Amino acid sequence: MPDHQSHPECQNAYQPHPARIIRTLPQISDHQLFQIRLDDEEMVKRFSYRPGQFVMLSVVGTGEAPFSISSSPTRPGIIELCVRRIGHVTNALFKLPPNARIGVRGPYGNGFPIEKLEGNHLLLVAGGLGMAPLRSLLWYALDNRSKFKDVTLMYGGRNPDEMLFKYELLNLIGRADVNCLLTVDRDPSERWKARLGPVTKLFDDLEIDATQTYAAICGPEVMFKFVLEKLLERNFSKDRILMSLERNMQCGVGKCGHCMIGYKYTCLDGPIFTYWDAINLPEMI
Amino acid sequence: MKIVKLPKENLGQFITHLGTFGEIDAPVRRGDESFAFAPVKDLSEIALDCTRTILPLKKYFFKPIEIMFDFSAKSGYEVPAEETDQRLIVFGAHPCDIHGLKILDIVLGGRYPDSYYFVRRNQAVIVGLDCVPDEYCFCRSTGTDFVDSGFDLFLSDIDGAYLVRVGTSLGDDIVMAAHSLFREVEKGDREAYKAKSIRRRESFQTEIQLQDLPEIMDLEYENELWQEVGEKCLGCGTCSMVCPTCYCYAVFDELNLDASSGQRKRRWDSCLFTDYALVAGGHNFRAGRASRVKNRYFHKQRGFVSQYGRPSCVGCGRCKAYCPAGVDILEVVQKLRSETRA
Numbered sequence: 001m002p003d004h005q006s007h008p009e010c011q012n013a014y015q016p017h018p019a020r021i022i023r024t025l026p027q028i029s030d031h032q033l034f035q036i037r038l039d040d041e042e043m044v045k046r047f048s049y050r051p052g053q054f055v056m057l058s059v060v061g062t063g064e065a066p067f068s069i070s071s072s073p074t075r076p077g078i079i080e081l082c083v084r085r086i087g088h089v090t091n092a093l094f095k096l097p098p099n100a101r102i103g104v105r106g107p108y109g110n111g112f113p114i115e116k117l118e119g120n121h122l123l124l125v126a127g128g129l130g131m132a133p134l135r136s137l138l139w140y141a142l143d144n145r146s147k148f149k150d151v152t153l154m155y156g157g158r159n160p161d162e163m164l165f166k167y168e169l170l171n172l173i174g175r176a177d178v179n180c181l182l183t184v185d186r187d188p189s190e191r192w193k194a195r196l197g198p199v200t201k202l203f204d205d206l207e208i209d210a211t212q213t214y215a216a217i218c219g220p221e222v223m224f225k226f227v228l229e230k231l232l233e234r235n236f237s238k239d240r241i242l243m244s245l246e247r248n249m250q251c252g253v254g255k256c257g258h259c260m261i262g263y264k265y266t267c268l269d270g271p272i273f274t275y276w277d278a279i280n281l282p283e284m285i
Numbered sequence: 286m287k288i289v290k291l292p293k294e295n296l297g298q299f300i301t302h303l304g305t306f307g308e309i310d311a312p313v314r315r316g317d318e319s320f321a322f323a324p325v326k327d328l329s330e331i332a333l334d335c336t337r338t339i340l341p342l343k344k345y346f347f348k349p350i351e352i353m354f355d356f357s358a359k360s361g362y363e364v365p366a367e368e369t370d371q372r373l374i375v376f377g378a379h380p381c382d383i384h385g386l387k388i389l390d391i392v393l394g395g396r397y398p399d400s401y402y403f404v405r406r407n408q409a410v411i412v413g414l415d416c417v418p419d420e421y422c423f424c425r426s427t428g429t430d431f432v433d434s435g436f437d438l439f440l441s442d443i444d445g446a447y448l449v450r451v452g453t454s455l456g457d458d459i460v461m462a463a464h465s466l467f468r469e470v471e472k473g474d475r476e477a478y479k480a481k482s483i484r485r486r487e488s489f490q491t492e493i494q495l496q497d498l499p500e501i502m503d504l505e506y507e508n509e510l511w512q513e514v515g516e517k518c519l520g521c522g523t524c525s526m527v528c529p530t531c532y533c534y535a536v537f538d539e540l541n542l543d544a545s546s547g548q549r550k551r552r553w554d555s556c557l558f559t560d561y562a563l564v565a566g567g568h569n570f571r572a573g574r575a576s577r578v579k580n581r582y583f584h585k586q587r588g589f590v591s592q593y594g595r596p597s598c599v600g601c602g603r604c605k606a607y608c609p610a611g612v613d614i615l616e617v618v619q620k621l622r623s624e625t626r627a
Contacts, residue, residue: 016361256554
């Protein structure tokens, strides 16, 4: 029997499922947090995901694009996507009225290797929109606090007005179960109570056992470079440095080819890669 | 495997018989040296001596352009009904064509099978036909000059007749329904087949060594050859379109004039196109043509080996034969190899 006949008349892998935008929370300029709920209640119950995974979101009449999930699977029911208005799909998304119908499929991608992370310290380092996928991991860890050792978040922005999830994260500063380090490059308002300087400066007085820690990084390319330097200085194993990457994705399921890096699909094998993967995959970072 | 004999004088009747199972598509002559798979009614239309068609068989199952969904604000995304339920019978698929389909089966299958592809694929009958290699063929180097599966029937020319290998139950039904056209295979036929097989193997004019190519490609990642090929390449994407195993596609939405409904479509794409790795916001991960050319070679000859244990190239020679700039995969590989050894 030819190989192809072993495939049943499969369900359509590209089928967007009806969903609604139930709330839109403005963040900073050109960034919004969209709260989304699938229409089908059974699907809502079945929709489980890992921090670091993404969905494909369709705006009827415009197109489809990938978005990493910002909410944590520990808080099921709604899917939160932190979106920057930057392309044609996001432009259309920002113009939708309240309660608008959209299409969602997923979750896709590998997500963070939660089983490996458990029992370790977590060091999350985010810059700019890189906070979007890391927020999912942050809340996952805080909601499963006993499964992890120390949890540290480093998040840097250009100025206080450009910090995503600003009040949510500022509220974490007082908590004893997380070391929340927020920094901005400049503070024209002079009202910023957290730190000043680049995110790499937060490493100066950080005590951390690299052999018992997983670091997760997400942010602009230039930030990757400097943060990697800091982690390698601290003797982090390249397998313990996890990065979330962005690529052009049109199918989300390892077919269309656009997100191929070297010989891995960002959508199937990623978007979370270790630094060791990155060294071995040409042109990854 | 069941093997029967079809005398050549019965081929015409066999083709007519095949036509009772569905629409026959076979290589037909389009120009002095060009052929295409197209619908045929009888043997006289079929170019039995065709070495390669311009487009490979993927066009039947993974269409150059197709509607994935009809959408509207009211009813969301709906898969359009298949336009035909008539069975497709591909006659004259060469071993490399069949291997190409088997590779697409792997890529488009897996955890998220592509239903558009498999609905058509599962409906088709593949009748293979052996061939004589020309100066572009290097399927012997890619190990795709013979097939032992992936066809319903496979015809091998032994001069006065064809040996017909029966690959599936459906293939057997087709043979049994016209059993008077077939004969039993005799000793002389077996000898003729073996002699022919040796002659065919000896008629290859081109050979490349592919076994250790992945390692060499890693070693030569920074080789300036990629810059040279990048300058020669026009970025037209022809090699991707004619490649039996290139499966990249682009997805786009088209709005109807009512501005509330439309179609989500996909069309063949090429990793050589400028905007292939472009993301929203304007960053292009492969802005230079040399990096795109290198990526194509890496995916075919290096990446696919890591993923699936073999290169995705089937040695059909189409990319070389149809490249308007004369980029020659054999030359690229030879250069990579010889510079490694120098």
